[in-house]
Amino acid sequence: MSIPLFDVNSQEPLFDPEQRRTLAEAALRSITASTARARGDDFLRILVKELAEALDVHYVLAGRLVKLDDGSEGVRTLALWGGGTYQPNVEYSLRHTPCEDVTQQSMCFHGSDIQLRFPLDTMLVDMRAQSYVGMPLVDTDGNILGILSAIDTRPIDENKRLLALLLLSIFSARGAAELQHQEQTRQLEDIVRQRTESLLAAQANLIEQEQMAALGSLVAGVSHEVNTPVGVALTAASSMGSYADQMVQLLGGAKVSRAELIELADALKGAAALVERNLARAAELIGNFKQLAVDQVSEYVADLALHEYVHGLVSAHSPELRKAALRVELDIAPDCRVRLAAGKLSQILSNLLMNSARHGYPQGGPGRITIRAQIETEGSDGRQWLSLEFSDDGVGLAPAVREHMFEPFFTTKRGQGGSGLGMHIVYTIVQQLGGQIRATDAGPGCHIHIRLPLAS
Numbered sequence: 001m002s003i004p005l006f007d008v009n010s011q012e013p014l015f016d017p018e019q020r021r022t023l024a025e026a027a028l029r030s031i032t033a034s035t036a037r038a039r040g041d042d043f044l045r046i047l048v049k050e051l052a053e054a055l056d057v058h059y060v061l062a063g064r065l066v067k068l069d070d071g072s073e074g075v076r077t078l079a080l081w082g083g084g085t086y087q088p089n090v091e092y093s094l095r096h097t098p099c100e101d102v103t104q105q106s107m108c109f110h111g112s113d114i115q116l117r118f119p120l121d122t123m124l125v126d127m128r129a130q131s132y133v134g135m136p137l138v139d140t141d142g143n144i145l146g147i148l149s150a151i152d153t154r155p156i157d158e159n160k161r162l163l164a165l166l167l168l169s170i171f172s173a174r175g176a177a178e179l180q181h182q183e184q185t186r187q188l189e190d191i192v193r194q195r196t197e198s199l200l201a202a203q204a205n206l207i208e209q210e211q212m213a214a215l216g217s218l219v220a221g222v223s224h225e226v227n228t229p230v231g232v233a234l235t236a237a238s239s240m241g242s243y244a245d246q247m248v249q250l251l252g253g254a255k256v257s258r259a260e261l262i263e264l265a266d267a268l269k270g271a272a273a274l275v276e277r278n279l280a281r282a283a284e285l286i287g288n289f290k291q292l293a294v295d296q297v298s299e300y301v302a303d304l305a306l307h308e309y310v311h312g313l314v315s316a317h318s319p320e321l322r323k324a325a326l327r328v329e330l331d332i333a334p335d336c337r338v339r340l341a342a343g344k345l346s347q348i349l350s351n352l353l354m355n356s357a358r359h360g361y362p363q364g365g366p367g368r369i370t371i372r373a374q375i376e377t378e379g380s381d382g383r384q385w386l387s388l389e390f391s392d393d394g395v396g397l398a399p400a401v402r403e404h405m406f407e408p409f410f411t412t413k414r415g416q417g418g419s420g421l422g423m424h425i426v427y428t429i430v431q432q433l434g435g436q437i438r439a440t441d442a443g444p445g446c447h448i449h450i451r452l453p454l455a456s
Contacts, residue, residue, distance in 0.1 A: 027054040027167060035174070043178050044079035045086065047148075047171055052081045055164050057152035059083075059127060062137075062175055064146040065103065068093060075099055075147060082127070096120035102134035102147045107165060109133050112155035124151075131156040135168040137176035145179040148172045229278035236274035243267045301455050302342045306373055306386075307332040313346055314371075317353050324357040325365025326392075331372040338375065338386050339455045344429050351422045352390045352448060360394025360446055368393050375454070385435075388450040397446055402439045 031050040038046050048060040059082040063075040073094045080087040094100040098118055101108045110117055110132045115124050124132075133156065134149035148168055156164065247264045250256050307330060314321070314328045321328060353369065361367050372389040397405065406427035426448075430437040435452040 027163070028170065030054065031167065031171065035171075040178055040182055041078050044175060047175065048079045048081040049086070051148075051150060051167060051171070054167060055150055055152075055160060057131075057150045057156075057164075059129075059151040060149070061151070062146065062148050063099075064179060065144060066091065073103070078146075092123055097123070098132045098134060099147050099149065102136050102149065103144050105136075107133075107135050107169070108149075109156075109161055109165065111157065111161060114151075127151060128153045130154055133161065133164040133168060135165075135172040137172050137179055139176050139180040145176055145183070148175055229281040233275045233278040233282070236271040236278070240268055240271040240275070243271065300342065301340060303337060303339050304342055304345075306336040306338050307334050309342065309345075310349065310371060310373070313349055314353070317350065317357075320354065320357050321369075324361060324367070326357060326361070326367045326369055328353075328369045328371065331370060333374070336373065336375065340386065340452060341433065344433055345452075348388075348426050348429055348450065349390070351426045355422050356392040356394060356446065360392045362395060376451075384454040386452045386454055388448075388452070390448040390450070391445055393445040396444055397439060397441070399441075402441065405439060406437070 031047065031054060034050050035043050035046050044062040048062055052058070052060040059080070061077050061080045063077040066074050066076045068074040068091070074092055075094060076091045077089040080089055094103060096118055098108050098110060098114065098121070112130055114129050114132045115121075118124060129151045131152045131154065132149065133151075134147055136144045137146040137148060139145050148171065150164055150168065243264050247261070247268075250260055250264070310330055310332060314330070349371070356367075356369055369390070369392045372391075374387050376385045376387050377383070378385065405423050408424040427437055430450055430452065433452050435450060437448065437450045440447045440449060
Protein backbone atom coordinates (compact mmCIF):
# COMPACT_ATOMS: atom_id res chain seq x y z
CA MET A 1 0.00 0.00 0.00
CA SER A 2 1.63 3.29 -1.11
CA ILE A 3 0.68 6.44 0.82
CA PRO A 4 2.42 9.58 -0.59
CA LEU A 5 2.07 12.32 2.01
CA PHE A 6 3.53 15.15 -0.08
CA ASP A 7 3.77 16.34 -3.67
CA VAL A 8 7.28 15.53 -4.92
CA ASN A 9 7.46 18.72 -7.02
CA SER A 10 5.95 21.25 -4.62
CA GLN A 11 6.93 19.54 -1.33
CA GLU A 12 3.57 20.75 -0.01
CA PRO A 13 1.50 18.50 2.26
CA LEU A 14 -1.32 16.74 0.40
CA PHE A 15 -3.51 16.08 3.45
CA ASP A 16 -4.62 17.89 6.51
CA PRO A 17 -3.78 16.46 9.99
CA GLU A 18 -7.02 14.48 10.23
CA GLN A 19 -6.45 12.88 6.85
CA ARG A 20 -2.85 12.09 7.76
CA ARG A 21 -4.02 10.42 10.98
CA THR A 22 -6.55 8.35 9.05
CA LEU A 23 -3.96 7.25 6.51
CA ALA A 24 -1.48 6.43 9.29
CA GLU A 25 -4.08 4.22 10.96
CA ALA A 26 -4.82 2.55 7.62
CA ALA A 27 -1.09 1.87 7.07
CA LEU A 28 -0.78 0.47 10.57
CA ARG A 29 -3.78 -1.85 10.05
CA SER A 30 -2.47 -2.98 6.65
CA ILE A 31 1.02 -3.84 7.92
CA THR A 32 -0.37 -5.50 11.05
CA ALA A 33 -2.70 -7.68 8.99
CA SER A 34 0.06 -8.65 6.53
CA THR A 35 2.52 -9.65 9.24
CA ALA A 36 0.11 -11.13 11.79
CA ARG A 37 0.78 -14.79 10.93
CA ALA A 38 4.44 -14.44 9.94
CA ARG A 39 7.36 -15.38 12.20
CA GLY A 40 11.11 -14.87 12.20
CA ASP A 41 12.76 -13.98 8.90
CA ASP A 42 9.42 -14.32 7.07
CA PHE A 43 8.00 -11.58 9.29
CA LEU A 44 10.94 -9.30 8.54
CA ARG A 45 10.68 -9.90 4.78
CA ILE A 46 7.01 -8.98 4.76
CA LEU A 47 7.62 -6.02 7.07
CA VAL A 48 10.30 -4.33 4.92
CA LYS A 49 8.11 -4.61 1.82
CA GLU A 50 5.02 -3.25 3.57
CA LEU A 51 6.94 -0.39 5.20
CA ALA A 52 8.52 0.61 1.87
CA GLU A 53 5.09 0.79 0.25
CA ALA A 54 3.43 2.55 3.20
CA LEU A 55 6.18 5.17 3.45
CA ASP A 56 6.77 5.40 -0.30
CA VAL A 57 10.54 5.03 0.14
CA HIS A 58 13.05 3.25 -2.07
CA TYR A 59 14.73 1.06 0.56
CA VAL A 60 13.81 -0.58 3.88
CA LEU A 61 16.13 -2.97 5.63
CA ALA A 62 16.06 -5.06 8.80
CA GLY A 63 19.35 -6.41 10.08
CA ARG A 64 21.04 -8.08 13.02
CA LEU A 65 24.15 -6.76 14.77
CA VAL A 66 27.12 -9.07 14.17
CA LYS A 67 30.85 -9.23 14.77
CA LEU A 68 32.78 -8.95 11.52
CA ASP A 69 35.95 -10.84 10.69
CA ASP A 70 38.13 -7.89 11.72
CA GLY A 71 36.45 -7.77 15.14
CA SER A 72 34.42 -4.63 14.46
CA GLU A 73 30.66 -4.34 14.78
CA GLY A 74 28.55 -4.66 11.69
CA VAL A 75 25.08 -5.45 10.39
CA ARG A 76 23.95 -8.52 8.51
CA THR A 77 20.66 -7.80 6.77
CA LEU A 78 17.91 -10.35 7.30
CA ALA A 79 15.52 -8.66 4.87
CA LEU A 80 16.27 -5.93 2.32
CA TRP A 81 13.70 -4.29 0.03
CA GLY A 82 14.88 -1.96 -2.69
CA GLY A 83 13.61 -0.68 -6.00
CA GLY A 84 10.34 -2.57 -5.84
CA THR A 85 11.84 -6.02 -5.11
CA TYR A 86 13.77 -8.02 -2.54
CA GLN A 87 17.53 -7.51 -2.71
CA PRO A 88 20.22 -10.04 -1.71
CA ASN A 89 21.18 -9.75 1.93
CA VAL A 90 24.46 -7.98 2.64
CA GLU A 91 26.89 -7.55 5.51
CA TYR A 92 28.53 -4.19 6.21
CA SER A 93 30.49 -2.35 8.87
CA LEU A 94 28.80 0.18 11.15
CA ARG A 95 31.78 2.54 10.97
CA HIS A 96 30.97 5.96 9.50
CA THR A 97 27.32 5.07 8.80
CA PRO A 98 24.03 6.45 10.12
CA CYS A 99 23.29 2.93 11.32
CA GLU A 100 26.07 3.37 13.86
CA ASP A 101 24.14 6.31 15.31
CA VAL A 102 21.01 4.14 15.47
CA THR A 103 22.78 1.60 17.67
CA GLN A 104 23.81 4.39 20.08
CA GLN A 105 20.45 6.14 20.49
CA SER A 106 16.74 5.43 20.24
CA MET A 107 16.26 6.72 16.70
CA CYS A 108 18.04 8.49 13.88
CA PHE A 109 16.49 10.88 11.32
CA HIS A 110 18.12 12.74 8.45
CA GLY A 111 15.60 14.37 6.14
CA SER A 112 18.11 15.27 3.40
CA ASP A 113 21.77 15.42 2.38
CA ILE A 114 22.55 12.10 4.07
CA GLN A 115 25.58 11.51 1.83
CA LEU A 116 27.11 14.84 2.88
CA ARG A 117 26.70 13.90 6.56
CA PHE A 118 28.32 10.47 6.07
CA PRO A 119 30.78 10.89 3.21
CA LEU A 120 32.64 7.63 3.99
CA ASP A 121 29.52 5.46 3.70
CA THR A 122 29.88 4.03 0.18
CA MET A 123 26.66 2.08 0.56
CA LEU A 124 24.70 5.35 0.66
CA VAL A 125 26.42 6.41 -2.55
CA ASP A 126 25.47 3.15 -4.24
CA MET A 127 21.87 3.68 -3.13
CA ARG A 128 21.87 7.33 -4.27
CA ALA A 129 20.38 8.01 -0.85
CA GLN A 130 19.11 11.45 0.19
CA SER A 131 17.24 10.70 3.42
CA TYR A 132 17.39 8.17 6.26
CA VAL A 133 15.17 7.09 9.18
CA GLY A 134 16.42 4.37 11.54
CA MET A 135 15.23 2.68 14.72
CA PRO A 136 17.12 0.14 16.91
CA LEU A 137 15.67 -3.31 17.62
CA VAL A 138 15.87 -3.55 21.42
CA ASP A 139 15.09 -6.72 23.37
CA THR A 140 13.28 -6.94 26.70
CA ASP A 141 16.60 -6.65 28.58
CA GLY A 142 17.51 -3.40 26.84
CA ASN A 143 20.09 -4.95 24.52
CA ILE A 144 20.23 -3.69 20.93
CA LEU A 145 19.90 -6.70 18.63
CA GLY A 146 19.68 -4.97 15.26
CA ILE A 147 18.25 -2.08 13.25
CA LEU A 148 15.20 -1.23 11.16
CA SER A 149 15.73 1.64 8.73
CA ALA A 150 14.06 3.35 5.78
CA ILE A 151 16.23 5.03 3.12
CA ASP A 152 14.97 7.09 0.19
CA THR A 153 16.47 8.70 -2.88
CA ARG A 154 14.42 11.86 -2.12
CA PRO A 155 14.27 14.15 0.88
CA ILE A 156 11.77 13.29 3.63
CA ASP A 157 9.63 16.13 4.98
CA GLU A 158 8.11 16.50 8.42
CA ASN A 159 4.87 14.72 7.48
CA LYS A 160 6.61 11.55 6.34
CA ARG A 161 9.08 11.76 9.23
CA LEU A 162 6.24 11.53 11.76
CA LEU A 163 4.64 8.58 9.99
CA ALA A 164 8.00 6.82 9.56
CA LEU A 165 8.92 7.21 13.20
CA LEU A 166 5.47 6.02 14.25
CA LEU A 167 5.54 2.88 12.11
CA LEU A 168 9.20 2.07 12.75
CA SER A 169 8.84 2.49 16.50
CA ILE A 170 5.81 0.18 16.55
CA PHE A 171 7.22 -2.55 14.34
CA SER A 172 10.77 -2.34 15.66
CA ALA A 173 9.42 -3.74 18.93
CA ARG A 174 7.88 -6.67 17.07
CA GLY A 175 11.06 -7.13 15.03
CA ALA A 176 13.15 -7.15 18.19
CA ALA A 177 10.84 -9.78 19.69
CA GLU A 178 11.37 -11.97 16.61
CA LEU A 179 15.16 -11.60 16.81
CA GLN A 180 15.10 -12.30 20.53
CA HIS A 181 12.98 -15.40 19.93
CA GLN A 182 15.43 -16.57 17.24
CA GLU A 183 18.36 -16.02 19.60
CA GLN A 184 16.65 -17.86 22.45
CA THR A 185 15.76 -20.71 20.08
CA ARG A 186 19.37 -20.89 18.90
CA GLN A 187 20.64 -20.93 22.48
CA LEU A 188 18.14 -23.64 23.40
CA GLU A 189 19.17 -25.68 20.36
CA ASP A 190 22.82 -25.29 21.38
CA ILE A 191 22.01 -26.49 24.89
CA VAL A 192 20.01 -29.44 23.53
CA ARG A 193 22.80 -30.31 21.08
CA GLN A 194 25.49 -30.11 23.77
CA ARG A 195 23.48 -32.23 26.19
CA THR A 196 22.61 -34.69 23.45
CA GLU A 197 26.29 -34.99 22.56
CA SER A 198 27.11 -35.49 26.25
CA LEU A 199 24.43 -38.16 26.58
CA LEU A 200 25.61 -39.92 23.44
CA ALA A 201 29.19 -39.82 24.70
CA ALA A 202 28.11 -41.19 28.07
CA GLN A 203 26.05 -43.88 26.35
CA ALA A 204 28.99 -44.81 24.10
CA ASN A 205 31.18 -45.04 27.19
CA LEU A 206 28.65 -47.28 28.93
CA ILE A 207 28.41 -49.47 25.83
CA GLU A 208 32.20 -49.78 25.74
CA GLN A 209 32.22 -50.64 29.44
CA GLU A 210 29.51 -53.24 28.84
CA GLN A 211 31.57 -54.80 26.05
CA MET A 212 34.67 -54.84 28.24
CA ALA A 213 32.64 -56.33 31.09
CA ALA A 214 31.37 -59.05 28.74
CA LEU A 215 34.95 -59.84 27.72
CA GLY A 216 35.93 -59.82 31.38
CA SER A 217 33.22 -62.36 32.13
CA LEU A 218 34.49 -64.50 29.27
CA VAL A 219 38.04 -64.24 30.64
CA ALA A 220 36.89 -65.63 33.98
CA GLY A 221 34.95 -68.43 32.29
CA VAL A 222 37.74 -69.33 29.88
CA SER A 223 40.28 -69.25 32.71
CA HIS A 224 38.18 -71.74 34.69
CA GLU A 225 37.57 -73.84 31.60
CA VAL A 226 41.26 -73.97 30.67
CA ASN A 227 42.16 -75.14 34.17
CA THR A 228 40.46 -78.50 33.60
CA PRO A 229 42.42 -79.71 30.53
CA VAL A 230 45.63 -78.17 31.89
CA GLY A 231 45.09 -80.01 35.21
CA VAL A 232 44.47 -83.30 33.39
CA ALA A 233 47.60 -82.72 31.27
CA LEU A 234 49.66 -82.05 34.42
CA THR A 235 48.37 -85.26 36.04
CA ALA A 236 49.14 -87.24 32.89
CA ALA A 237 52.61 -85.67 32.68
CA SER A 238 53.22 -86.66 36.31
CA SER A 239 52.14 -90.21 35.51
CA MET A 240 54.55 -90.24 32.57
CA GLY A 241 57.37 -89.39 35.00
CA SER A 242 56.33 -92.28 37.24
CA TYR A 243 56.20 -94.69 34.29
CA ALA A 244 59.65 -93.52 33.21
CA ASP A 245 61.04 -94.22 36.71
CA GLN A 246 59.59 -97.73 36.61
CA MET A 247 61.18 -98.33 33.22
CA VAL A 248 64.59 -97.18 34.53
CA GLN A 249 64.27 -99.58 37.48
CA LEU A 250 63.38 -102.47 35.18
CA LEU A 251 66.26 -101.75 32.85
CA GLY A 252 68.65 -101.56 35.80
CA GLY A 253 67.57 -104.96 37.11
CA ALA A 254 69.12 -108.30 36.41
CA LYS A 255 66.25 -109.42 34.25
CA VAL A 256 63.88 -107.46 31.96
CA SER A 257 60.61 -108.87 30.72
CA ARG A 258 59.47 -107.93 27.22
CA ALA A 259 55.85 -107.91 28.41
CA GLU A 260 56.68 -105.46 31.25
CA LEU A 261 58.40 -103.09 28.80
CA ILE A 262 55.44 -103.23 26.40
CA GLU A 263 53.05 -102.51 29.27
CA LEU A 264 55.04 -99.48 30.42
CA ALA A 265 55.40 -98.24 26.84
CA ASP A 266 51.63 -98.46 26.33
CA ALA A 267 51.10 -96.53 29.59
CA LEU A 268 53.55 -93.85 28.48
CA LYS A 269 51.88 -93.65 25.08
CA GLY A 270 48.42 -93.29 26.65
CA ALA A 271 49.62 -90.58 29.06
CA ALA A 272 51.30 -88.70 26.21
CA ALA A 273 48.10 -88.84 24.16
CA LEU A 274 46.17 -87.56 27.19
CA VAL A 275 48.60 -84.65 27.57
CA GLU A 276 48.36 -83.84 23.86
CA ARG A 277 44.55 -83.90 23.76
CA ASN A 278 44.09 -81.72 26.81
CA LEU A 279 46.75 -79.21 25.84
CA ALA A 280 45.16 -79.01 22.38
CA ARG A 281 41.80 -78.40 24.05
CA ALA A 282 43.29 -75.63 26.21
CA ALA A 283 44.99 -74.11 23.16
CA GLU A 284 41.70 -74.19 21.25
CA LEU A 285 39.86 -72.44 24.08
CA ILE A 286 42.54 -69.77 24.36
CA GLY A 287 42.72 -69.34 20.58
CA ASN A 288 38.95 -68.95 20.24
CA PHE A 289 38.86 -66.42 23.04
CA LYS A 290 41.83 -64.53 21.61
CA GLN A 291 40.17 -64.36 18.20
CA LEU A 292 36.92 -63.19 19.81
CA ALA A 293 38.73 -60.50 21.82
CA VAL A 294 40.62 -59.26 18.75
CA ASP A 295 37.54 -59.31 16.52
CA GLN A 296 35.38 -57.35 18.93
CA VAL A 297 37.65 -54.31 18.76
CA SER A 298 38.16 -54.55 15.00
CA GLU A 299 36.04 -53.36 12.09
CA TYR A 300 38.13 -55.18 9.49
CA VAL A 301 36.08 -56.72 6.67
CA ALA A 302 37.17 -60.30 6.03
CA ASP A 303 36.17 -63.43 4.12
CA LEU A 304 34.81 -65.93 6.63
CA ALA A 305 34.03 -69.62 6.49
CA LEU A 306 30.83 -68.96 8.42
CA HIS A 307 30.25 -72.38 10.01
CA GLU A 308 33.83 -72.60 11.26
CA TYR A 309 33.82 -69.00 12.49
CA VAL A 310 30.53 -69.30 14.41
CA HIS A 311 31.62 -72.66 15.84
CA GLY A 312 34.78 -71.04 17.23
CA LEU A 313 32.73 -68.17 18.63
CA VAL A 314 30.36 -70.57 20.39
CA SER A 315 33.33 -72.53 21.71
CA ALA A 316 34.75 -69.37 23.28
CA HIS A 317 31.46 -68.98 25.17
CA SER A 318 31.29 -72.62 26.20
CA PRO A 319 32.03 -71.97 29.91
CA GLU A 320 29.02 -69.65 30.28
CA LEU A 321 26.84 -71.88 28.12
CA ARG A 322 27.82 -75.02 30.03
CA LYS A 323 27.14 -73.29 33.34
CA ALA A 324 23.61 -72.51 32.11
CA ALA A 325 23.23 -76.09 30.77
CA LEU A 326 22.72 -74.85 27.21
CA ARG A 327 23.79 -76.53 24.00
CA VAL A 328 24.10 -74.75 20.69
CA GLU A 329 23.12 -76.23 17.34
CA LEU A 330 24.37 -74.69 14.09
CA ASP A 331 22.33 -74.90 10.93
CA ILE A 332 24.91 -73.40 8.57
CA ALA A 333 26.17 -74.99 5.39
CA PRO A 334 29.84 -76.06 5.73
CA ASP A 335 30.71 -74.30 2.47
CA CYS A 336 28.94 -71.03 3.35
CA ARG A 337 31.40 -68.15 2.94
CA VAL A 338 30.61 -64.48 3.64
CA ARG A 339 32.49 -61.19 3.46
CA LEU A 340 31.70 -58.78 6.28
CA ALA A 341 33.11 -57.15 9.43
CA ALA A 342 33.95 -60.18 11.56
CA GLY A 343 34.20 -58.13 14.74
CA LYS A 344 30.70 -56.75 14.33
CA LEU A 345 29.28 -60.23 13.70
CA SER A 346 31.05 -61.59 16.80
CA GLN A 347 29.63 -58.77 18.94
CA ILE A 348 26.13 -59.49 17.66
CA LEU A 349 26.30 -63.25 18.32
CA SER A 350 28.12 -62.82 21.66
CA ASN A 351 25.39 -60.56 22.99
CA LEU A 352 22.65 -62.86 21.72
CA LEU A 353 24.27 -65.90 23.33
CA MET A 354 24.75 -64.14 26.65
CA ASN A 355 21.22 -62.74 26.52
CA SER A 356 19.80 -66.26 26.22
CA ALA A 357 22.12 -67.60 28.94
CA ARG A 358 21.24 -64.84 31.40
CA HIS A 359 17.58 -64.14 30.64
CA GLY A 360 16.10 -67.03 28.68
CA TYR A 361 16.07 -69.63 31.46
CA PRO A 362 15.20 -68.11 34.85
CA GLN A 363 14.82 -71.58 36.38
CA GLY A 364 17.99 -72.87 34.74
CA GLY A 365 18.53 -75.25 31.83
CA PRO A 366 18.77 -77.56 30.10
CA GLY A 367 18.05 -75.64 26.94
CA ARG A 368 18.87 -75.43 23.26
CA ILE A 369 19.99 -72.49 21.15
CA THR A 370 19.82 -72.70 17.37
CA ILE A 371 21.73 -70.46 14.97
CA ARG A 372 20.67 -70.66 11.32
CA ALA A 373 22.31 -68.76 8.50
CA GLN A 374 22.02 -68.57 4.74
CA ILE A 375 22.87 -66.19 1.93
CA GLU A 376 20.03 -64.46 0.10
CA THR A 377 20.27 -62.66 -3.23
CA GLU A 378 17.72 -60.03 -4.16
CA GLY A 379 17.22 -57.00 -6.38
CA SER A 380 18.13 -56.40 -9.97
CA ASP A 381 21.74 -55.75 -8.96
CA GLY A 382 22.02 -59.17 -7.30
CA ARG A 383 22.96 -57.76 -3.93
CA GLN A 384 23.66 -60.44 -1.33
CA TRP A 385 22.50 -60.50 2.27
CA LEU A 386 23.32 -62.73 5.21
CA SER A 387 20.11 -63.95 6.82
CA LEU A 388 20.62 -64.96 10.47
CA GLU A 389 18.01 -66.57 12.68
CA PHE A 390 18.85 -66.87 16.37
CA SER A 391 16.40 -68.78 18.58
CA ASP A 392 16.25 -70.52 21.93
CA ASP A 393 13.61 -72.62 23.68
CA GLY A 394 13.54 -70.53 26.85
CA VAL A 395 10.74 -68.51 28.39
CA GLY A 396 10.43 -66.27 25.34
CA LEU A 397 9.53 -62.61 25.11
CA ALA A 398 6.38 -61.02 26.48
CA PRO A 399 4.81 -58.49 24.06
CA ALA A 400 5.87 -55.58 26.30
CA VAL A 401 9.46 -56.87 26.43
CA ARG A 402 9.56 -57.46 22.67
CA GLU A 403 8.37 -53.89 22.08
CA HIS A 404 11.15 -52.29 24.14
CA MET A 405 13.99 -54.85 24.13
CA PHE A 406 16.23 -52.86 21.73
CA GLU A 407 15.95 -49.62 23.70
CA PRO A 408 19.01 -48.55 25.71
CA PHE A 409 18.95 -49.46 29.43
CA PHE A 410 15.81 -51.59 29.10
CA THR A 411 16.24 -54.74 31.16
CA THR A 412 14.11 -57.32 32.92
CA LYS A 413 16.92 -57.77 35.49
CA ARG A 414 16.82 -54.30 37.02
CA GLY A 415 18.65 -54.44 40.35
CA GLN A 416 20.08 -57.89 39.53
CA GLY A 417 23.11 -56.77 37.54
CA GLY A 418 21.39 -56.21 34.19
CA SER A 419 22.64 -53.12 32.35
CA GLY A 420 19.99 -53.11 29.62
CA LEU A 421 22.64 -52.48 26.95
CA GLY A 422 23.22 -55.93 25.46
CA MET A 423 20.35 -55.98 22.97
CA HIS A 424 20.74 -52.25 22.31
CA ILE A 425 24.34 -52.95 21.27
CA VAL A 426 23.06 -55.63 18.88
CA TYR A 427 20.49 -53.21 17.42
CA THR A 428 23.05 -50.40 17.07
CA ILE A 429 25.59 -52.62 15.29
CA VAL A 430 22.98 -53.97 12.88
CA GLN A 431 21.88 -50.40 12.06
CA GLN A 432 25.49 -49.29 11.57
CA LEU A 433 26.00 -52.13 9.09
CA GLY A 434 22.88 -51.12 7.14
CA GLY A 435 20.95 -54.22 8.16
CA GLN A 436 17.61 -54.98 9.79
CA ILE A 437 16.68 -56.76 13.00
CA ARG A 438 13.36 -57.85 14.46
CA ALA A 439 12.06 -60.06 17.23
CA THR A 440 9.11 -62.34 16.47
CA ASP A 441 6.72 -64.46 18.48
CA ALA A 442 7.13 -67.52 16.22
CA GLY A 443 6.61 -70.34 18.69
CA PRO A 444 8.08 -70.81 22.18
CA GLY A 445 11.30 -69.14 23.19
CA CYS A 446 13.09 -66.12 21.80
CA HIS A 447 13.36 -65.63 18.02
CA ILE A 448 15.57 -62.93 16.52
CA HIS A 449 15.84 -62.38 12.75
CA ILE A 450 18.77 -60.36 11.37
CA ARG A 451 19.70 -59.40 7.80
CA LEU A 452 23.15 -57.99 7.08
CA PRO A 453 24.38 -56.72 3.71
CA LEU A 454 27.47 -58.54 2.50
CA ALA A 455 30.47 -56.65 1.19
CA SER A 456 31.21 -57.17 -2.47
